[in-house]
Amino acid sequence: MPQRVDERVADLGVEPIGVEPIPAEPIREPVGRRPPRMLLLLGLVACAIASIPLVYLLVRVGSSGLEDAVTVLGRPRVPLLLFNTVSLAAAVTSTCVLVGVPTAFLLARTRLRLRGMWTVLAALPLAVPSYLAAYGWLAAVPGMQGFWASWLVLTLVSTPYVTLPVMAALRAGTTGLDDVARTLGRRPWHAFWLGTWPQIRPATLAGALLVCLYVLSEFGAVALFRFPVLTTAIQQAYGASFNRNYAAILATVLVLLAMVIVIAEQTARGRARRRFGAVTGVARHRVVNLGYWTAPSMALLSVVPTLAVGLPVAVLFARLFEAETLRALDPVELGQAIFNTLALSIGGAVIAVLLALPIGALAARYRGRLVRVIESLGYLALGLPGIVVGLSLVFFSLSVLPTLYQTGFVLAFAYGVLFMPKAIGAIRSATAQVPTSLEDVSRTLGYGQLQTWWFVTARLARPGIFAGALLVAVTAMKELPATLLLRPTGTDTLAIELWSRTDVSAYGAAAPYAAALILVAAVPAFLLSGAGRGRVDGTAS
Amino acid sequence: MRTFRRSLILSAGVTALALTIAGCAPAGDTEPSAPSDAAITSDGELTLYAGRDEALIAPLIEKFTEDTGIKVSARYGSSPELNALLLEEGDNSPAQVFLSQDAGALGSLANAGLVSKIPAEFADLIPAGFTSEDHSWIGVTGRARVIAYDSEKLSEDEIPDGVAELTDPKWSDRVGFPPGNASFQSFVTALRVLEGEEDAEAWVEGISKNSPVLTEKNGATLDLVNSGQLDLALINHYYWYEDAAEVGADAMRAQVKFLPGDAGGMVNVTGAAILAGAEGDPDALAFIEYLVSEKAQQFFVENTYEYPLLPGVDAPEGLPELENLVNPKLDLSDLESLEQTQELLAQYGLL
Numbered sequence: 001m002p003q004r005v006d007e008r009v010a011d012l013g014v015e016p017i018g019v020e021p022i023p024a025e026p027i028r029e030p031v032g033r034r035p036p037r038m039l040l041l042l043g044l045v046a047c048a049i050a051s052i053p054l055v056y057l058l059v060r061v062g063s064s065g066l067e068d069a070v071t072v073l074g075r076p077r078v079p080l081l082l083f084n085t086v087s088l089a090a091a092v093t094s095t096c097v098l099v100g101v102p103t104a105f106l107l108a109r110t111r112l113r114l115r116g117m118w119t120v121l122a123a124l125p126l127a128v129p130s131y132l133a134a135y136g137w138l139a140a141v142p143g144m145q146g147f148w149a150s151w152l153v154l155t156l157v158s159t160p161y162v163t164l165p166v167m168a169a170l171r172a173g174t175t176g177l178d179d180v181a182r183t184l185g186r187r188p189w190h191a192f193w194l195g196t197w198p199q200i201r202p203a204t205l206a207g208a209l210l211v212c213l214y215v216l217s218e219f220g221a222v223a224l225f226r227f228p229v230l231t232t233a234i235q236q237a238y239g240a241s242f243n244r245n246y247a248a249i250l251a252t253v254l255v256l257l258a259m260v261i262v263i264a265e266q267t268a269r270g271r272a273r274r275r276f277g278a279v280t281g282v283a284r285h286r287v288v289n290l291g292y293w294t295a296p297s298m299a300l301l302s303v304v305p306t307l308a309v310g311l312p313v314a315v316l317f318a319r320l321f322e323a324e325t326l327r328a329l330d331p332v333e334l335g336q337a338i339f340n341t342l343a344l345s346i347g348g349a350v351i352a353v354l355l356a357l358p359i360g361a362l363a364a365r366y367r368g369r370l371v372r373v374i375e376s377l378g379y380l381a382l383g384l385p386g387i388v389v390g391l392s393l394v395f396f397s398l399s400v401l402p403t404l405y406q407t408g409f410v411l412a413f414a415y416g417v418l419f420m421p422k423a424i425g426a427i428r429s430a431t432a433q434v435p436t437s438l439e440d441v442s443r444t445l446g447y448g449q450l451q452t453w454w455f456v457t458a459r460l461a462r463p464g465i466f467a468g469a470l471l472v473a474v475t476a477m478k479e480l481p482a483t484l485l486l487r488p489t490g491t492d493t494l495a496i497e498l499w500s501r502t503d504v505s506a507y508g509a510a511a512p513y514a515a516a517l518i519l520v521a522a523v524p525a526f527l528l529s530g531a532g533r534g535r536v537d538g539t540a541s
Numbered sequence: 542m543r544t545f546r547r548s549l550i551l552s553a554g555v556t557a558l559a560l561t562i563a564g565c566a567p568a569g570d571t572e573p574s575a576p577s578d579a580a581i582t583s584d585g586e587l588t589l590y591a592g593r594d595e596a597l598i599a600p601l602i603e604k605f606t607e608d609t610g611i612k613v614s615a616r617y618g619s620s621p622e623l624n625a626l627l628l629e630e631g632d633n634s635p636a637q638v639f640l641s642q643d644a645g646a647l648g649s650l651a652n653a654g655l656v657s658k659i660p661a662e663f664a665d666l667i668p669a670g671f672t673s674e675d676h677s678w679i680g681v682t683g684r685a686r687v688i689a690y691d692s693e694k695l696s697e698d699e700i701p702d703g704v705a706e707l708t709d710p711k712w713s714d715r716v717g718f719p720p721g722n723a724s725f726q727s728f729v730t731a732l733r734v735l736e737g738e739e740d741a742e743a744w745v746e747g748i749s750k751n752s753p754v755l756t757e758k759n760g761a762t763l764d765l766v767n768s769g770q771l772d773l774a775l776i777n778h779y780y781w782y783e784d785a786a787e788v789g790a791d792a793m794r795a796q797v798k799f800l801p802g803d804a805g806g807m808v809n810v811t812g813a814a815i816l817a818g819a820e821g822d823p824d825a826l827a828f829i830e831y832l833v834s835e836k837a838q839q840f841f842v843e844n845t846y847e848y849p850l851l852p853g854v855d856a857p858e859g860l861p862e863l864e865n866l867v868n869p870k871l872d873l874s875d876l877e878s879l880e881q882t883q884e885l886l887a888q889y890g891l892l
Contacts, residue, residue, distance in 0.1 A: 075887045075888075075890075075892070076887075076888070076889075076890040077887065077890050077891075077892065080890075142768040142769075142770060143770060223757045224757075224761070226754070226755065226756055226757070226761075228755070232757065233892075235721075235757075236720075236721030236757070236892070237721075238621060238622065238625045239619070239621035239622070239625075239721050239722075239723070244625065244628065244629075387622070387625075391625060391626070391629050394626060394629045394630060395629055398629075398630060398631075398633045402633060405633070405635070406635060481622075484618050484622060485618075485622065485626055489588060489614045489615070489616040489635065490614050490615065490616070500594060500595045500596065500617060501596070509596075
């Protein structure tokens with residue numbers, strides 16, 4: 001589709017002379033193309049599964065009646081909760097973008113010593129559960145509370161959600177268009193804005209969406225910092241009131257908020273695509289020499305990992321040595337917890353990817369109202385607190401598959417439902433980058449649709465699919481509220497063991513479990529960082 | 542060739558995964574069927590939902606297994622969450638016994654018709670007022686509401702003897718409590734029962750005007766006092782003793798004041814219920830019997846600093862006599878009107 005290049009170059013105000021024709025075909029314009037029925041069916045099934053929590057909420061809200069809902073929403077505290085939730089989500093999301101995009105640029109496009117180490121460090125905050133980071137900060141700075149404390153800690157732990165996809169987009173993208181702009185006399189920043197930003201904008205939006213939904217559903221850190229938001233009120237309502245309907249009404253408000261955000265992101269992404277087309281072209285990178293920007297860059301790269309990982313770990317270990325009554329560490333218990341954590345989170349990742357594959361493939365290749373609805377519903381679970389998803393699956397598995405209730409399968413399934421949105425984005429963008437011409441070649445060679453998908457599309461999109469799975473696994477390892485409700489009786493994960501120890505102020509005893517959790521979760525975080533591969537081609541232009 | 546090898550690795554991986562997930566299953570597989578066949582004869586196994594911290598209660602459960610040979614599958618969680626879980630599970634719950642940190646949770650299960658009666662031979666061991674009147678659950682230990690205070694800023698005689706004084710403007714910004722916590726809500730209900738609706742409402746209004754520090758949990762509230770960020774906290778007494786056990790009593794900046802006779806110093810209980818599906822289950826009954834035995838009551842005294850409810854077992858050292866704390870005018874079974882309390886708290890923006 002050469003007119004896309006024309007379009008882009010038209011932005012620069014010149015004729016497209018000297019621009020290489022784009023070798024690979026960008027995403028096919030889906031107008032007039034209907035998704036294959038099988039794919040649509042699989043997408044609908046995945047979307048139905050993802051909607052279980054939503055159906056549960058509707059049943060609960062329905063049983064409480066409209067009058068109750070009005071009373072609950074009229075409570076004096078509700079506007080405050082809503083305001084706090086929205087402002088925290090907005091603040092954390094924008095800071096994550098402001099920190100994550102430059103970090104990604106430094107990691108992908110500059111001449112950097114020890115790039116691998118910095119990349120791993122940038123991904124490492126993913127391994128730290130927000131409640132643990134919050135606890136570490138609270139122990140170090142006892143006065144921390146409220147909005148700014150929550151903003152700081154949530155920003156620290158969720159910046160990688162922006163950094164990682166943007167870094168991947170920068171690696172896959174090209175600086176060729178910047179060069180065109182530069183030769184036409186644009187200043188470097190302006191050239192970046194015209195040439196590179198359009199390529200990383202979808203990845204930035206996808207990352208921002210993950211951060212925003214994560215903040216909406218987050219409970220641990222805001223509770224520790226005593227910042228009242230919808231999730232803390234939901235937890236409280238389940239907690240002491242034994243009134244599940246009040247909780248369900250508040251959770252529905254949260255779902256509506258999440259829906260607005262998902263739709264906003266879709267709209268923004270759609271506009272970007274119309275304007276700039278797909279990210280294609282010769283993948284050539286010009287490497288930036290940092291010069292006297294080296295010191296500020298190093299500072300930027302080290303601040304997030306130090307504050308997000310270094311500080312909480314240091315505090316916990318200080319507590320470990322301080323504690324007077326040190327409960328003996330049972331290595332068998334620890335080993336068992338590590339094994340359970342790994343098995344359950346890997347299981348969850350596999351389920352999440354299976355659910356996300358049809359949705360991601362649909363969203364990458366086709367447009368239209370139905371596809372949009374399927375994609376939006378796929379994202380919603382991420383905006384719900386774990387306890388709602390947990391209870392909805394208690395409800396669901398007891399009424400549909402009672403024999404599976406309180407088995408590892410239902411818990412892994414819950415992880416799949418909760419975190420499949422994290423895989424959707426990765427799968428969607430990876431699939432979108434597979435040229436449809438290759439699929440056409442495969443079809444002309446006589447392969448069927450499914451074979452083509454498996455041998456061509458999935459194969460080429462594999463890094464993205466794998467990244468999605470890793471992201472799910474690392475999140476599932478840290479998950480607590482749904483794990484508490486759904487785990488098989490007697491099965492403990494690292495997060496559970498950690499929780500049961502911090503709950504009685506036995507912080508010293510919690511330290512080994514916290515360390516184990518961070519170490520275990522650091523492995524997928526390390527793999528996600530892609531350190532060691534994707535080196536910048538220093539010879540380009 | 543390379544493709545083939547990759548496919549092989551992939552399928553091996555998937556198989557391994559399937560096996561690991563399946564491996565997680567057996568632990569839970571047996572539970573759901575347990576209640577039905579356990580109704581008459583003992584199967585030597587018990588599924589317990591324990592709304593208490595594992596570190597505090599697990600040693601007692603181990604002793605129980607040692608003494609009786611009954612294997613216990615214990616599911617630990619916070620009482621409210623387990624309560625929400627039990628309500629969601631309804632009649633399908635794999636649990637046979639629920640040990641709750643709070644009597645309110647047990648009451649809500651009883652109201653939902655999810656518990657079976659505790660036989661009189663055990664229920665009658667616990668004095669009236671500390672256990673349910675209709676034997677729908679049994680009281681196990683007692684805990685008193687106290688005011689924790691910052692001993693570096695305040696001396697004991699500056700601390701009010703009752704919660705009424707806390708609405709005085711001089712305590713503005715200085716009092717903290719967890720409004721969502723069941724024990725706190727029980728206290729407000731006690732206030733309504735003892736002082737009447739009007740006075741209770743006046744108190745809630747007064748305290749909400751005093752911009753209290755709202756927290757999620759008792760423990761976190763005590764931490765605020767202990768670190769000098771808050772002057773007074775309304776909590777349960779044993780949180781202080783648990784913290785003191787971890788860091789040493791001398792290191793505690795917070796101190797506690799008991800409030801005998803005041804609604805704010807009421808004594809609430811921890812209790813246990815046999816779930817409806819386990820009616821007559823000998824293993825469940827054995828566990829209930831064990832909880833109110835002298836041995837278990839002594840365990841609670843020594844390990845969790847709670848008041849034993851079995852007559853003849855002495856309270857933890859250093860605590861005021863339970864008899865002096867108990868308000869004779871207050872009957873715990875009058876504390877069922879939780880919803881009105883919550884509406885009251887919500888009306889003044891505390892919930």
